[in-house]
Amino acid sequence: MQQSLLSSLFDSTERQPLTVSELTFKIRDTLEKSFAAVWVEGEISNFRQHTSGHWYFTLKDESAQLKAACYRSANQGIRFRLEDGLQVRARGRLSVYEQQGSYQLVVESIAPVGAGALQLAFEQTKARLQAEGLFARELKRPIPFFPRRIGVVTSASGAAIRDIINVISRRTRTVHLLVVPARVQGEGASHEIVRAIRFLNDHHACALREARHDAAIDVVIVGRGGGSIEDLWAFNEEAVARAIRASAIPVISAVGHETDFTIADFAADLRAPTPSAAAELVAAHEEELCERLEQLVGGLRRTLNHRIAAERAHVRELTFARGFDEVRTKLRSAASAADERQDRLQDAMGRIFQNTFRRFDAAARLLSPGELRNRAMTRRARLDTVTRAQDAAVISRIEKARQQFGSSVTALEAMSPLKVLERGYAIAQDGTGKIVRDASNISAGDDLRVRLWKGALDCRVEKTDPVV
Numbered sequence: 001m002q003q004s005l006l007s008s009l010f011d012s013t014e015r016q017p018l019t020v021s022e023l024t025f026k027i028r029d030t031l032e033k034s035f036a037a038v039w040v041e042g043e044i045s046n047f048r049q050h051t052s053g054h055w056y057f058t059l060k061d062e063s064a065q066l067k068a069a070c071y072r073s074a075n076q077g078i079r080f081r082l083e084d085g086l087q088v089r090a091r092g093r094l095s096v097y098e099q100q101g102s103y104q105l106v107v108e109s110i111a112p113v114g115a116g117a118l119q120l121a122f123e124q125t126k127a128r129l130q131a132e133g134l135f136a137r138e139l140k141r142p143i144p145f146f147p148r149r150i151g152v153v154t155s156a157s158g159a160a161i162r163d164i165i166n167v168i169s170r171r172t173r174t175v176h177l178l179v180v181p182a183r184v185q186g187e188g189a190s191h192e193i194v195r196a197i198r199f200l201n202d203h204h205a206c207a208l209r210e211a212r213h214d215a216a217i218d219v220v221i222v223g224r225g226g227g228s229i230e231d232l233w234a235f236n237e238e239a240v241a242r243a244i245r246a247s248a249i250p251v252i253s254a255v256g257h258e259t260d261f262t263i264a265d266f267a268a269d270l271r272a273p274t275p276s277a278a279a280e281l282v283a284a285h286e287e288e289l290c291e292r293l294e295q296l297v298g299g300l301r302r303t304l305n306h307r308i309a310a311e312r313a314h315v316r317e318l319t320f321a322r323g324f325d326e327v328r329t330k331l332r333s334a335a336s337a338a339d340e341r342q343d344r345l346q347d348a349m350g351r352i353f354q355n356t357f358r359r360f361d362a363a364a365r366l367l368s369p370g371e372l373r374n375r376a377m378t379r380r381a382r383l384d385t386v387t388r389a390q391d392a393a394v395i396s397r398i399e400k401a402r403q404q405f406g407s408s409v410t411a412l413e414a415m416s417p418l419k420v421l422e423r424g425y426a427i428a429q430d431g432t433g434k435i436v437r438d439a440s441n442i443s444a445g446d447d448l449r450v451r452l453w454k455g456a457l458d459c460r461v462e463k464t465d466p467v468v
Contacts, residue, residue: 028096035094044086070107080121087113135266141250147218149176151200156181160275167279184224189234194243221278223254241267254278421453439464
């Protein structure tokens with residue numbers, strides 16, 4: 001009765017139930033049409049980044065909260081990083097997440113409340129890399145005192161490269177530039193800067209491996225002229241900072257004007273206020289050294305002139321001193337003594353020469369041609385006698401050896417088996433070549449080979465007569 005009463009209150013269409021999916025679809029369709037574009041301001045909480053690249057978080061205020069999602073296609077253009085507690089203003093559309101039956105804001109753009117998005121991104125990147133130790137002072141490398149080859153990463157058409165070339169050419173004639181052009185602003189500029197820094201490092205490493213030290217790079221200047229924070233943003237990218245820190249070559253950052261600071265300035269080994277100032281830094285030492293050398297040469301010249309003048313005056317004073325008279329007297333005495341010793345030396349040398357000449361004459365007479373001829377004839381006669389005696393002894397030894405050899409041959413022939421065979425004896429051998437000495441070892445029908453003095457016979461045994 002009660003059911004019928006309730007049914008009578010609604011028509012048939014209203015009594016037709018909806019599935020959960022149908023109702024959720026209608027709610028989503030209504031929300032998306034009513035809130036196709038809406039701005040929402042609130043504090044971020046429960047932020048998480050999915051492995052797919054999508055961002056999920058909650059926007060909240062004092063009394064309510066709203067789930068939000070920012071898909072990868074939208075968040076790639078957001079410069080700063082979302083984090084819990086950050087106050088933001090988000091633009092998007094309301095939709096329904098059907099699997100959970102909850103509504104959410106699909107964010108298409110987002111900006112921080114207060115500080116600009118780029119400034120916030122700058123501060124976040126700086127804080128993160130500083131906490132990582134990328135800006136540590138102990139990582140900074142000194143700039144070479146006398147760089148000979150400088151790599152430059154900047155735009156080929158910008159004012160920075162012209163300023164660097166003008167300063168270098170005006171201040172030094174020994175520095176060479178290796179320019180690697182790269183875009184310094186706009187989409188993709190950071191990738192070109194990173195690629196240029198790596199190219200210079202590869203060139204440097206190849207030159208060192210091949211021992212071409214004159215082609216090695218001493219320092220790299222990375223920079224551009226001034227501009228807005230948007231124009232300079234490529235030098236605030238994390239990839240550029242890491243490429244500068246990973247460089248094997250010391251890097252000077254020269255971005256913008258003196259008041260402009262970028263992440264690259266903190267990562268570099270040295271910051272220059274402008275590109276021109278960077279060029280002056282690498283060329284300053286040569287000019288300073290030349291000036292210092294000129295100062296030192298001038299000071300040395302003046303010192304030498306003063307010293308020579310002082311010594312000349314001192315010599316003049318000494319020439320009038322009594323000590324010079326004593327020196328002259330001593331020099332005269334020394335000269336007389338030297339003359340006397342020279343005369344004695346000459347006399348002694350004369351005597352030595354005379355004795356030497358006498359001994360030489362005596363030796364010459366002993367070695368006269370007649371004396372040498374007599375000695376040669378005597379030695380030759382003695383040699384002939386010895387030779388004849390030696391020949392006779394050799395002939396006698398040979399004859400004696402021949403006689404001994406003949407006797408040995410005769411004795412050997414007498415004992416030879418062939419002589420025995422010549423007297424009519426024979427040697428019998430069985431089929432294996434073994435000599436037969438006993439008839440009992442042979443049977444009728446065995447083959448024998450009989451060796452005679454001349455030739456051999458192949459025989460077959462008819463019968464055997466053993467010795468009794």
